[in-house]
Amino acid sequence: MKDRLQKIRNEAIAQIKAAGGMDALNDIRVSFLGKKGELTAIMKSMRDIPPEERPAFGQMVNEARQEIENSLDTMKKDLAAKARELQLKSEVIDVTLPAKKNHLGHRHPNSIAQEEVERIFTGMGYEVVEGPEIEFDYYNFEALNIPANHPAKDEQDTFYITKDLLLRTQTSGTQIHTMETQPLPIRMIAPGRVFRADELDATHSPNFHQIEGLVVDKNVTFADLKGTLAEFAKQLFGEDTKVKFRPHHFPFTEPSAEMDVTCFKCGGKGCRMCKGEGWIEILGCGMVHPHVFEMCGIDPEEYQGFAFGVGLERIAMLKYEIDDMHHLYENDIRFLKQF
Ligand SMILES: [Zn+2]
Numbered sequence: 001m002k003d004r005l006q007k008i009r010n011e012a013i014a015q016i017k018a019a020g021g022m023d024a025l026n027d028i029r030v031s032f033l034g035k036k037g038e039l040t041a042i043m044k045s046m047r048d049i050p051p052e053e054r055p056a057f058g059q060m061v062n063e064a065r066q067e068i069e070n071s072l073d074t075m076k077k078d079l080a081a082k083a084r085e086l087q088l089k090s091e092v093i094d095v096t097l098p099a100k101k102n103h104l105g106h107r108h109p110n111s112i113a114q115e116e117v118e119r120i121f122t123g124m125g126y127e128v129v130e131g132p133e134i135e136f137d138y139y140n141f142e143a144l145n146i147p148a149n150h151p152a153k154d155e156q157d158t159f160y161i162t163k164d165l166l167l168r169t170q171t172s173g174t175q176i177h178t179m180e181t182q183p184l185p186i187r188m189i190a191p192g193r194v195f196r197a198d199e200l201d202a203t204h205s206p207n208f209h210q211i212e213g214l215v216v217d218k219n220v221t222f223a224d225l226k227g228t229l230a231e232f233a234k235q236l237f238g239e240d241t242k243v244k245f246r247p248h249h250f251p252f253t254e255p256s257a258e259m260d261v262t263c264f265k266c267g268g269k270g271c272r273m274c275k276g277e278g279w280i281e282i283l284g285c286g287m288v289h290p291h292v293f294e295m296c297g298i299d300p301e302e303y304q305g306f307a308f309g310v311g312l313e314r315i316a317m318l319k320y321e322i323d324d325m326h327h328l329y330e331n332d333i334r335f336l337k338q339f
Contacts, residue, residue, distance in 0.1 A: 131174030139173035167195035185217035209312035253286025
């Protein structure tokens with residue numbers, strides 16, 4: 001009986017030492033100390049032992065039981081420590097490794113140019129007004145004195161949604177909305193996206209941006225227009241910039257002009273930038289046509305005004321010497337990173 005007890009004890013401790021995990025330890029506990037375990041079975045066989053030897057044998061069984069339990073506890077702690085160590089190793093952070101780079105975006109040259117133009121005009125007391133990109137034919141053409149048979153209304157040039165709805169080809173409609181609803185006088189610029197049925201090439205895109213301006217007040221003359229736009233050109237391209245006006249035709253202004261600025265690269269001497277001319281065409285402008293005022297319910301005898309429109313891409317391309325409009329729309333990060 002004593003030998004059997006010794007054997008069970010040794011076997012239990014050997015199994016515990018070889019156990020690979022908590023589950024195995026638990027199985028060992030059950031198989032030796034459980035209700036149907038081997039040590040429990042030996043207790044039940046006490047009745048086969050002479051009564052005088054029973055207390056001593058009982059003590060031996062208890063000791064064996066205690067040893068097995070201690071061994072189980074020690075092994076449990078060892079296994080837990082090992083598991084913790086493995087976890088720490090796998091979660092280790094090497095603080096000497098280089099940090100992950102945080103990539104900040106860059107502002108698009110169009111956005112920079114737009115903010116610059118807005119800054120100049122708000123500084124002169126102008127309000128920045130936004131209008132709808134989907135516009136009624138009336139606001140895009142008719143109210144701007146562009147008659148039904150005008151070539152700009154051709155489907156070759158304009159994206160029509162229905163007969164009366166289209167993607168605006170200019171932001172001028174915003175000026176009509178403002179004249180119809182806002183009190184006079186008006187000093188506003190309308191920046192925004194416009195659409196034309198053009199193929200994308202180095203200088204054209206079906207989707208580009210305009211900033212158009214409008215002033216309506218009493219006693220406004222062409223001198224006000226010239227002074228305002230000359231100041232704009234100086235702030236945009238530099239203090240030495242000179243401007244000149246060439247007669248032109250727009251349906252919604254009379255008289256109308258195109259404004260050139262002296263080349264900011266060569267100062268007017270002639271270079272590659274200005275194609276040797278010394279001047280760069282920059283915007284269209286003119287005095288608001290009396291008929292446009294009448295359609296908006298403004299008395300042209302009492303009020304005058306001037307309007308101008310500039311292509312945002314043209315400004316961005318000139319200022320940053322971008323030679324191809326594709327760059328502005330292709331989202332090539334190597335290009336955008338330069339700004
Ligand atoms: Zn030049």
